[in-house]
Structure formats: structure tokens, C-alpha cells
Amino acid sequence: MTKRKKQGLIILLVSVPMMWFGFTNLMSGTTSNTALSLGIAISCTLGTFFALSSLVMLVTKNSLGIWNTDDKEKKGRGELLASQTSEGSPIPNKTSNEKTKVNEMAETTRTSVELMKREKELETRRKEVVAMLKEITKEETAVVEELKSKGWVQQENGEWGIG
Numbered sequence: 001m002t003k004r005k006k007q008g009l010i011i012l013l014v015s016v017p018m019m020w021f022g023f024t025n026l027m028s029g030t031t032s033n034t035a036l037s038l039g040i041a042i043s044c045t046l047g048t049f050f051a052l053s054s055l056v057m058l059v060t061k062n063s064l065g066i067w068n069t070d071d072k073e074k075k076g077r078g079e080l081l082a083s084q085t086s087e088g089s090p091i092p093n094k095t096s097n098e099k100t101k102v103n104e105m106a107e108t109t110r111t112s113v114e115l116m117k118r119e120k121e122l123e124t125r126r127k128e129v130v131a132m133l134k135e136i137t138k139e140e141t142a143v144v145e146e147l148k149s150k151g152w153v154q155q156e157n158g159e160w161g162i163g
Helices: 003-028 034-059 093-107 112-149
Strands: 152-154 160-162
Touching: 003 034, 112 152
Parallel strands: none
Antiparallel strands: 152 160
16 A cells, blocks of 8 residues: 555545534534534535545545645656756746756767657747737837827837837
8 A cells, every 4th residue: 555545545544524513413413612613614625635535545546735745656747857957038937947958868879759749849830830820910000100190109219209
């Protein structure tokens, strides 16, 4: 039995008495003490939360990345890349992660099928970039036309001045 399943069973064993206490007292409805009412409500809530959490731990294989620091099967999980630590980087982290992925794939020996899949991924990304460039160009043209209609004139150095 793995450490994760043991933790899940322990949490489930803790949740059962909490839910029993909370729900039996809630169903009886005989409490008139405010503190006891709060304790019953908290017991019901935490018992249910613990039960659901433990069931998730028992059913799933990998950690959800919250408390288990020993679960490091995937490379780079929880570690910062050098590009993520630089301040004021003009390149978003997504691009940096994709470059890292490209470099990792280039270092490994790849089969023809993997190369074909990678080529399709790159083709899809290229089409996205071309579509984005067309959209930006169209919007830029519309903005320039709107500026011109308001009486602005674009000078030789690219700056705008009043005509």
C-alpha cells in the first residue's frame, strides 16, 4: 500500500466520526446551545470535506500538487525555470516553456512517428501565429484610418502630428 493510500485511509477514518457526530446531532435538532450548533456545523462540513478528499486520494494515482512534496515523478514539477525567474522578461512564460520543450525534444532520439506528430504541432502553431498576425494588421490598419479621420497625420519618423 502506497503512502498516499495510507494517508487517504487515515483521513477517511477521521472523517467518519466527524460526520457521524455532526449529522446525527443535526438530524435530532435538539440543540439550543450556540457553541454546540457551531461545532455540529463545522463537524458536518469538515467531515464531508475530509471524506471527499480521502476518496480522491484513494482513487487517483498522482498527487494533486498540494501537500505531497515527495511526488516528483514528472521532470521539472514545482521547479522554476531560469526564464521564469528573470525580472522584466519581455517573453511570456508560455513561450519559454515551449522553447524548453523544443530543446528537450531535440536532444532525444525520436522516431519517425514522433517527428511527424511534432511537425503537425509546429504547423498548427504556425497557422495560429499567421492568423494572429493578420488580425493585428487588420486592427492596426483600422486604428490608423480612424486617426487619419480625426485629422492626425503620420510623419516620416512614424510619429503622429496634427495636420
